Amino acid sequence: xxxxxxxxxxxxxxxxxxxxxxxxxxxxxxxxxxxxxxxxxxxxxxxxxxxxxxxxxxxxxxxxxxxxxxxxxxxxxxxxxxxxxxxxxxxxxxxxxxxxxxxxxxxxxxxxxxxxxxxxxxxxxxxxxxxxxxxxx
Amino acid sequence: xxxxxxxxxxxxxxxxxxxxxxxxxxxxxxxxxxxxxxxxxxxxxxxxxxxxxxxxxxxxxxxxxxxxxxxxxxxxxxxxxxxxxxxxxxxxxxxxxxxxxxxxxxxxxxxxxxxxxxxxxxxxxxxxxxxxxxxxxxxxxxxxxxxxxxxxxxxxxxxxxxxxxxxxxxxxxxxxxxxxxxxxxxxxxxxxxxxxxxxxxxxxxxxxxxxxxxxxxxxxxxxxxxxxxxxxxxxxxxxxxxxxxxxxxxxxxxxxxxxxxxxxxxxxxxxxxxxxxxxxxxxxxxxxxxxxxxxxxxxxxxxxxxxxxxxxxxxxxxxxxxxxxxxxxxxxxxxxxxxxxxxxxxxxxxxxxxxxxxxxxxxxxxxxxxxxxxxxxxxxxxxxxxxxxxxxxxxxxxxxxxxxxxxxxxxxxxxxxxxxxxxxxxxxxxxxxxxxxxxxxxxxxxxxxxxxxxxxxxxxxxxxxxxxxxxxxxxxxxxxxxxxxxxxxxxxxxxxxxxxxxxxxxxxxxxxxxxxxxxxxxxxxxxxxxxxxxxxxxxxxxxxxxxxxxxxxxxxxxxxxxxxxxxxxxxxxxxxxxxxxxxxxxxxxxxxxxxxxxxxxxxxxxxxxxxxxxxxxxxxxxxxxxxxxxxxxxxxxxxxxxxxxxxxxxxxxxxxxxxxxx
Numbered sequence: 001x002x003x004x005x006x007x008x009x010x011x012x013x014x015x016x017x018x019x020x021x022x023x024x025x026x027x028x029x030x031x032x033x034x035x036x037x038x039x040x041x042x043x044x045x046x047x048x049x050x051x052x053x054x055x056x057x058x059x060x061x062x063x064x065x066x067x068x069x070x071x072x073x074x075x076x077x078x079x080x081x082x083x084x085x086x087x088x089x090x091x092x093x094x095x096x097x098x099x100x101x102x103x104x105x106x107x108x109x110x111x112x113x114x115x116x117x118x119x120x121x122x123x124x125x126x127x128x129x130x131x132x133x134x135x136x137x
Numbered sequence: 138x139x140x141x142x143x144x145x146x147x148x149x150x151x152x153x154x155x156x157x158x159x160x161x162x163x164x165x166x167x168x169x170x171x172x173x174x175x176x177x178x179x180x181x182x183x184x185x186x187x188x189x190x191x192x193x194x195x196x197x198x199x200x201x202x203x204x205x206x207x208x209x210x211x212x213x214x215x216x217x218x219x220x221x222x223x224x225x226x227x228x229x230x231x232x233x234x235x236x237x238x239x240x241x242x243x244x245x246x247x248x249x250x251x252x253x254x255x256x257x258x259x260x261x262x263x264x265x266x267x268x269x270x271x272x273x274x275x276x277x278x279x280x281x282x283x284x285x286x287x288x289x290x291x292x293x294x295x296x297x298x299x300x301x302x303x304x305x306x307x308x309x310x311x312x313x314x315x316x317x318x319x320x321x322x323x324x325x326x327x328x329x330x331x332x333x334x335x336x337x338x339x340x341x342x343x344x345x346x347x348x349x350x351x352x353x354x355x356x357x358x359x360x361x362x363x364x365x366x367x368x369x370x371x372x373x374x375x376x377x378x379x380x381x382x383x384x385x386x387x388x389x390x391x392x393x394x395x396x397x398x399x400x401x402x403x404x405x406x407x408x409x410x411x412x413x414x415x416x417x418x419x420x421x422x423x424x425x426x427x428x429x430x431x432x433x434x435x436x437x438x439x440x441x442x443x444x445x446x447x448x449x450x451x452x453x454x455x456x457x458x459x460x461x462x463x464x465x466x467x468x469x470x471x472x473x474x475x476x477x478x479x480x481x482x483x484x485x486x487x488x489x490x491x492x493x494x495x496x497x498x499x500x501x502x503x504x505x506x507x508x509x510x511x512x513x514x515x516x517x518x519x520x521x522x523x524x525x526x527x528x529x530x531x532x533x534x535x536x537x538x539x540x541x542x543x544x545x546x547x548x549x550x551x552x553x554x555x556x557x558x559x560x561x562x563x564x565x566x567x568x569x570x571x572x573x574x575x576x577x578x579x580x581x582x583x584x585x586x587x588x589x590x591x592x593x594x595x596x597x598x599x600x601x602x603x604x605x606x607x608x609x610x611x612x613x614x615x616x617x618x619x620x621x622x623x624x625x626x627x628x629x630x631x632x633x634x635x636x637x638x639x640x641x642x643x644x645x646x647x648x649x650x651x652x653x654x655x656x657x658x659x660x661x662x663x664x665x666x667x668x669x670x671x672x673x674x675x676x677x678x679x680x681x682x683x684x685x686x687x688x689x690x691x692x693x694x695x696x697x698x699x700x701x702x703x704x705x706x707x708x709x710x711x712x713x714x715x716x717x718x719x720x721x722x723x724x725x726x727x728x729x730x731x732x733x734x735x736x737x738x739x740x741x742x743x744x745x746x747x748x749x750x751x752x753x754x755x756x757x758x759x760x761x762x763x764x765x766x767x768x769x770x771x772x773x774x775x776x777x778x779x780x781x782x783x784x785x786x787x788x789x790x791x792x793x794x795x796x797x798x799x
Contacts, residue, residue, distance in 0.1 A: 013490040020530050032517060092742070
C-alpha cells in the first residue's frame, strides 16, 4: 500500500528543524551561564550573565569613559559574604539603585566584572511580586 | 463581607466538584437527568463565583483594608479604575478572575451547545475538572478573602502598573488564556464520547477564534505599554513572561489552520487533538511561569508555593490528554491521505509544522535555564540572538506560505496552474526586492526577505479579493463596492481570514522595518548643541522642571528639524516620585506620517546642575504598522467569527438529526 506523503513531510520537517537547531547551537553556542557573585570564583572565564543585588552606593558616570561602578551580592541563597565590583557603561535603567536586583552581562577581568555596554537591566516590579511593606498598622 | 466571599467560593467549590462527579457519572452511565443536573451546577457555579468577585470588587472600591488582599494591593489615594483593576494586580485576585472567566465561558458554552448532547455531556466534567483546580486553590491555598486588623492605609499599587493599559492588557490575556479551555474540553469530550468526527471542531471554532483574538490583542497592548512606558525603545524582549503568552497563541494559530483540513478533507485528526491539548497546556504553563518564580525574568515574581501546584496540574493535564489521545488512536486514524505535496492541505501542513517548530523552540529557550540546571548543575540562558535566529528561520517561510497557501488548489495542483496563479505575486515580489536592493535596503537580509515575501503575500491577498469581487460582480451585477461587501459577507470565514493575513503582514512589515532598519544614536548635549539622526536634526534647547501632583517632572526641550524646516518639539525627561522613591523615564515620540515610523527620544541622563543631557534617539521606520495591524487583526477576526446563517444551515443539515449551535 502506498504511504501518505504526510509522514514524509513530517519526518523531513522534523529533520530540518533539528538541523537548524544543531546549526544554531554549533554556530552561536549554547547559552550564557547565569551566575550569582558567589559562583564567579568557579567560572573565572567567558561570557556570564550576572544576577545580583546592588550593595553600597554606585559611583561614577555610566556615560563617561570611566563608567559606572557598583557592587553586587547574591540575590538568592545563603551566601551573604560574596561581593563583586562591576564596571558598566551605557543606559542605566530607571529602577537601578542600591538594594535592587539587577542582571548584567559581561566577563570577569582581574577581579572586576566588566559589563558589556547597555546590558544592565533591573527587575521590573510586576504582578504577583511579594507585597511591599505596609505604611502603618 | 469577607465571610460572604468565602461562602460564595465554597459554594462554587461544591457546585464544581458536583459537576465533575455527577457529570462523569452521567456521561458514563448515560443518565440524561443527572447530566442536566451537572450542567446546571456549572451554570450556578458561575453565579456564585460572580458573587465572590463582586465582594472583592466592592471591598477594593470601599478601601476595606480589613481584607489583606485589598491592603496589600491598593491605597486610599489610588484612583477608582486602578482600585478595581486590583482584582488582577495580585495573585489571589487574578486566580479569582481566572475562575470567574472560566465558569462564565463554561456556562455560556454549555448553554449554547445544550442541543449537542453527546458532546456536552463529556465536555462538562472536563470543564469542571479544570475549574476544580482553580476553585480548590482559591478556597484552600490562596484565598483573596483573608482578613486582618485594618491598617490606616494600604500598600498601594506599584507605580509602573498605574497605567491605563493595566485596565485592559491583563484581562484580555486572561480572556485568551482561559478561552483555550473550551476547545480543549470539547476535544477531550469528543474523545471520551468516541465522537471523533468534526463536530467538536464546528462547535468550538468561534471559541478558539475568540480566545486567539483576545490573546493576540492582549499581547499587542502589552507590547505598546512597554514601548511607551518603559523607555527602552523596544516592544518585545523575548522575556519568559512575554513568551508565555506567545506560545499558546502560536499553537492556537496552528490549530485554527489545521482544523480546516479536518473539516474539508477529514485529515489530521490526531494532530488537531495534539494541538488543542498543546495550546491548553501552554496556557496553564504560562500561568505556572508567572507564579512560580522558577525562571529569571525582567518581571519579578515571587517564589510562591503555587508553582508546585500548577506544575502538578500541568502534569495531570498532559498525562490525561496524551493518554486519552493514545487510547482513541484507532478512532482518530483516517482513510484520507495527502494526495500531493503541492496542494492547499500540504501548505497548511507546512504552515503547521513551522508554527509548532517556532513554538517549541521558544519553549526550549524558556526552559533552557531549568534544563541546564538539572543536567549540568549550572543555570544557562539563551537570549535575543537565539530567539531572533529561530524567528527568521521559521517566521520568514511562514510569511511566504501565507501568500502561497490561498493560491494553491485543494488535493493536487498542476505546475501549469501554479505558474499561472503565482505569476503576478512573483513579479510583484521580485520587483519589490530588486527595488529595495537598488535603494540600499540590502543591509539586512532578514529585512529584505521579509519585504520581498511580504510583497508576494500582499499581491496574493489583493488578487484573491479582485478575482472574488469580479466574479461576484459578474454574477449579481450592482456596484463594485457592493460586490466586494457581498463577497466578504457570503464568505466571512475565508475573507475574514485574508483580512487577518493582511494584519499579520502589516505586523511583519512593521517589525522588520522597526528592527532591521532602525537607527540608534546617543550623545551628551549641552543647551544649544545638536545631533543628527537619520535625516533629523535634534537641538537641545533647555531644561524645564515642574511640580506635578505626585512627582517632580524634569523635561528637556528638544527642537526637531529636517532639511532646515521645523518638524516638532519633543520633551523627553524624567519623573521623580518622592513617596515611592522611584524615577521613571518619560519618553517623547514624534510619529512621522512620511514613513509611518517614530522618532523616539529618551533622556537617558540629566544633570540638573550643569543642564547637560545624555540623549538617546531611535528612528524606527514603519513601527506604527505594528499597532495599526492590531485594528485590522480585530476587524478580520470579527468578520471570520460573525454568525453566518447560511453556514449554520449547512452544518445543521450535515450533522442531522442533531442540530448544531456553534
